[in-house]
Amino acid sequence: MDIKDFLFGCRFTDEEFAVFSESELSEMRVLSEKEASDIWFCYCDNKLLPKSSFALTGLNKLRLITNDCGWGDEKAEKETSTLLESTLSEYIDSYVNVCYYSECALKVSARLFCDKWSDFCYPSDYLIIDCGDRALLYYEDLLYYLNKIERA
16 A cells, blocks of 8 residues: 555645655555554453553553653654654664554654654554564653563
């Protein structure tokens, strides 16, 4: 699927939002529904936490990284970019998966995600940012560490 056909693609291609360069768009790949689902359910068990409400039921169990990412405030957004670069420093030259919900995700370069996180994360979103062995949860301008579910 082309990024322009992605459910949230307008965030990256529409002049009303942010327009990413062709080079930046080439650093993104839309994941299949199966790929997105596999990642999502590493962190969210639908039997215990419904697909769309895990954030509401599990936030008190997560470690808060920042309680205000500063979305919309240029200085605060830059501080969040710096925080993300520090938090994801070992992944900065690779890719992360940005999961919008259980069937909708992007693979994007970690550097691009850190630099332009506010174009990926809107205040009303809750997203899983998966790095493989570590993940973050973005929820209403808050940022948490998120652990994978231990399966028996």
